[in-house]
Amino acid sequence: MLAYVCQQGWQEAGMTGLWWSAGTFLAFFTCVVLHELGHSLTAMRFGVHVRRILLMPIGGMAEFDRIPRRPSQEFLITIAGPAVNFAIAALLWCAIDLPGGWRLDEATNSLLDLGRTLLVWNLWMGLFNLLPAFPMDGGRILRALLAMRLPYLRATYWAVTIAKVIMVPAILLELYLGRYMVVAIFIFIYLAGEAEYRAVKRREFEEAQWREALLQHLAAPSAEEPPVIKG
Numbered sequence: 001m002l003a004y005v006c007q008q009g010w011q012e013a014g015m016t017g018l019w020w021s022a023g024t025f026l027a028f029f030t031c032v033v034l035h036e037l038g039h040s041l042t043a044m045r046f047g048v049h050v051r052r053i054l055l056m057p058i059g060g061m062a063e064f065d066r067i068p069r070r071p072s073q074e075f076l077i078t079i080a081g082p083a084v085n086f087a088i089a090a091l092l093w094c095a096i097d098l099p100g101g102w103r104l105d106e107a108t109n110s111l112l113d114l115g116r117t118l119l120v121w122n123l124w125m126g127l128f129n130l131l132p133a134f135p136m137d138g139g140r141i142l143r144a145l146l147a148m149r150l151p152y153l154r155a156t157y158w159a160v161t162i163a164k165v166i167m168v169p170a171i172l173l174e175l176y177l178g179r180y181m182v183v184a185i186f187i188f189i190y191l192a193g194e195a196e197y198r199a200v201k202r203r204e205f206e207e208a209q210w211r212e213a214l215l216q217h218l219a220a221p222s223a224e225e226p227p228v229i230k231g
């Protein structure tokens with residue numbers, strides 16, 4: 001992707017374009033990594049092992065060994081990602097907001113442009129991820145809030161259902177607008193939500209089976225008589 005972006009920049013404005021495109025691209029993915037680090041470092045504080053952070057053309061994904069069942073922990077782990085984006089945006093805002101009347105050279109102006117672009121991106125990234133479309137961050141936050149009142153599976157069911165209600169019209173709208181990349185991302189989110197709901201359902205079922213088996217085992221008298229020692 002970096003090579004492609006560099007080539008595009010080169011075609012547009014030669015060497016300057018190449019550097020500019022590469023810098024913008026790397027800055028963007030740095031923000032994505034920082035977002036995922038927000039999730040990961042919070043998760044690690046709760047003892048969750050983070051296997052890796054996966055970077056994809058559509059964004060990043062931190063892979064955890066498990067997702068804590070305690071809603072308050074899932075809530076904090078999830079909200080940490082968008083919080084990083086808003087923090088970056090706030091820092092950029094402070095850095096860019098120079099008092100008027102400064103004469104700036106071209107390089108500084110370009111840098112300020114990059115800063116403004118990143119500011120908008122981070123706001124957008126934070127807000128987009130807060131869409132209540134499970135398994136996006138907003139959907140996970142919604143599940144965590146629901147799980148404070150409802151059983152975990154029920155909370156997941158409602159979070160996924162709300163995601164579908166949002167995603168179906170969004171997919172149709174994006175199809176109509178001809179933005180097929182966005183359509184692909186939305187379908188991916190839709191399917192990922194469905195898959196995670198099934199995984200939660202399967203795990204709940206298995207856990208119930210184990211519990212039942214364990215209870216039966218505890219309740220049933222042992223088949224073997226203990227050895228009797230006669231003196």
Ligand SMILES: [Zn+2]
Nearest residue numbers: 081082129137
């Ligand atoms: Zn996130």
